[in-house]
Amino acid sequence: MAYNMDRKTFFKVFAVLLANTGITPAFAANLNVENNASLKISEGPYLLSMDGGKVCVVFMTNKRAVASVEVFSPDDKNFSQNKIFFDSSPTGRKHIGTLHAVWLENLAAGNTYSYKIEVKEVLEYWETYKGAKYGATKFGDILKCDTYPNGSNPLIFKTPSDKNPEMSFIVINDIHQTPKTVQQLLQPKNLSNADFILLNGDMVNTFQNEELIFKGFMRAVSDAAHGNIPIFYARGNHECRGKYSEAFLDYFPTKTGKPYYAFMRAGTFFLVLDMGEDKPDSSAECGGITDFDSYQKEESNWLEKIVASKEFKTAKRRIAISHIPPFELGESPYNRAIGNRFRKILDKANLNLMICAHWHERFVVKSGERFPKSKLDIKVKYPIIINGKKDALKVKIDDSSLSFAFINEKGGYTEWVDLNKLK
Ligand SMILES: [Fe+2]
Numbered sequence: 043m044a045y046n047m048d049r050k051t052f053f054k055v056f057a058v059l060l061a062n063t064g065i066t067p068a069f070a071a072n073l074n075v076e077n078n079a080s081l082k083i084s085e086g087p088y089l090l091s092m093d094g095g096k097v098c099v100v101f102m103t104n105k106r107a108v109a110s111v112e113v114f115s116p117d118d119k120n121f122s123q124n125k126i127f128f129d130s131s132p133t134g135r136k137h138i139g140t141l142h143a144v145w146l147e148n149l150a151a152g153n154t155y156s157y158k159i160e161v162k163e164v165l166e167y168w169e170t171y172k173g174a175k176y177g178a179t180k181f182g183d184i185l186k187c188d189t190y191p192n193g194s195n196p197l198i199f200k201t202p203s204d205k206n207p208e209m210s211f212i213v214i215n216d217i218h219q220t221p222k223t224v225q226q227l228l229q230p231k232n233l234s235n236a237d238f239i240l241l242n243g244d245m246v247n248t249f250q251n252e253e254l255i256f257k258g259f260m261r262a263v264s265d266a267a268h269g270n271i272p273i274f275y276a277r278g279n280h281e282c283r284g285k286y287s288e289a290f291l292d293y294f295p296t297k298t299g300k301p302y303y304a305f306m307r308a309g310t311f312f313l314v315l316d317m318g319e320d321k322p323d324s325s326a327e328c329g330g331i332t333d334f335d336s337y338q339k340e341e342s343n344w345l346e347k348i349v350a351s352k353e354f355k356t357a358k359r360r361i362a363i364s365h366i367p368p369f370e371l372g373e374s375p376y377n378r379a380i381g382n383r384f385r386k387i388l389d390k391a392n393l394n395l396m397i398c399a400h401w402h403e404r405f406v407v408k409s410g411e412r413f414p415k416s417k418l419d420i421k422v423k424y425p426i427i428i429n430g431k432k433d434a435l436k437v438k439i440d441d442s443s444l445s446f447a448f449i450n451e452k453g454g455y456t457e458w459v460d461l462n463k464l465k
Contacts, residue, residue, distance in 0.1 A: 075140060076104040081163050081183035083191045084140075085256050088264040089199055091296050092238070092272035093305035095149045097199065098295045099157065102140050102256075105182070107161040109142040117153040138164045141252075143295050152203030156196065158188040190268040197269045202237065202307050207358075207441040209308040210235050212449075215242035215278070215365065215399030216431035219258030226451045227434040228266035236436075237307060239263065239271055242399040242429065243278020243365030250284035255293060274312075277301040278365035278399065279320040282334075283327070302341050304348055308439055309358035313348065313391075315384065316341060317366035320400075322376035342383050349391040359394045359444065367398040367428060369413045369420055378418075385420075393424040395444065395461060402431040404448060408464045425464045 076084075086101035099111050109129040115121040129142040142161070149155060163182030188197050202209070214227050228239065245259040267273055275294045281287060296303040301316040318334040321327040328334075348354055368384040388396070405414050405428040413420045427446060429435040434449040444461040 075106055079104055081105050081107065081161065081185045083159065083161070083185070083187055085261060086264050087159060087190070087197065087269045088260070088267055089269065089272045090143075090294060091274065091303070091305070092199070092201070093297060095151070095201070096145060096147050096297060097149065097201075097272065099142075099144045099146060099159070100293065100295070101142050101159065103142065103161050103163075103185075104140065105163050106138055106140060107142075107163045108136045108138055109144060109159065109161045111144045111146060112158045112160065113146055113149075113155055114157070115150075115153050115155040118150045118155070120148060120150065121153075121155065138167065141292060143292070145295075149201050151201055152205060154198060154200045156188065156198045158186060158197065160187075161185045190265075190270075192265050193268060195268040195270065199270055199272065204306070204309055207308055208439065209237045209310070210436065210438040211238045211240055211307075212236045213240045213242050213397060213399075213429055213435040213437070215429055216244045216402050217246075217259045218244060218280070218431070219246045219254060221257065221259055221262040223432060223451060224259050224262035224266070226453070227432075227449065228263065229453065230266075231453065232434055232436065232449050233266060233271060236271060239267055239273045240363065240397075241273065241275045242363060242397065243276050244280040244399065245278070246284075247280055248284035249281045249287040249290060251286060255286065260293075274305070274314060274363075275301075276314045276363045276365050277316045277318075279318065282319045282332070298344075300341070300344075302344065304354075306353075306357070310439060311354050311357035311360045313345070313360070313362040315345070315362060315364040315368075317364055317368065317380060317384070320366055320377070338380060338383060342387060345384070345387050349387060354391075359439070360392060362388060362391070362393050362396040364396065364398050366400045367396075367413070367426065369416055369418075369422075389423045396424055396426045397435065397437075398426060398428045401428055404428060404430040404433055406459075406464065425461060 082104050084102045084104040087099050090098045090100055110126050112124050112126045113121055114124045127144050127146050129137045129144045131137050162184050164179065165182045166180040189195060190197060212232060214224065217223055241263065246254055263273065277290060281290055290301060303314050305312050318337055319328055319332060323332045323335055354360060368381045368388065407413060407422050407426040409423060409425050410421055413422055427435060432451050435446060436449055437444065437446045445458045447458045448456045
């Protein structure tokens, strides 16, 4: 954890300092500054990792700025007076940059909240303001925004409530930087009643630069969610590659500060896992700069604790999400070891369902069936749905059932299947 905090703080401060030197850093986040344009929100906002009274509002500005989000809810006494949250670093300083992540906290369950973003351009501040009065900061334009920038949709969201046993969500994956596919799969009729959108990895070929993250898929996802529908992200192996892979959590923060995490919806416990790279640390692809072996040991220790928790065991349902299915992916000892490490825990976790991606084609595997494509004779202990690269998976849950359908790029639905009938 200490490494993460230090890295993030260093990354943000270093990037701002370099912006004033003209040096191009290894990571160029916060440096896509349009000095001659008017201040604007250039990407987002999008709502991430909504759970337990918290949600992160993420957006970008075209100029270096400080940012805040003002929240209001007539239904929640705590928010009947507007409350303001800042984009702050872990050290207490307000973050100055172009990428903004503002955590909203202490939200009550089952309420509707409206939010307004305020950004204030920072022209100079005391570290770089030569000859200025000590501590002086020179602000520029101020922008206030309570509608989604690409349209007029008001910025509102509803927090989930366990009192409501009904929910639905939509999953897309393996988009590999084809935003048109995102637009087709996340068209409004497919998002109707969706409580959240799940991005199940490999959204780009390589997590190489900021422009690619947004042009490649995230602008299309954000426009579809238009600041109202929460998003969760499960990292795939392709997000582990490229210059920006280390900055993944800056763009897609989670409550754990790790790409793996858990959340609750409608009494259902969701485990979001991260199998990392699908190649060994010693492979050419990893280039001698990965230590996924230690990372996955750490994650499996976390997973063991989570599945032993009362909250997990007593949940109405347990759904695991993983880009890579934790089954044999090939003959390499590495892949087997990863699979064995996670399967050993998941097999005892009384899962109702696992949702995976990575193979680019659809499979539905019933509990007790042999895992498709595997050369090992592994019988799965819970149903697994693997979504395709040009399909969206829609899942509906109510008090007594979980059903799913696939949606193709043209908007055609398969028949809805009740999970109970898979057993
Ligand atoms: Fe993949």
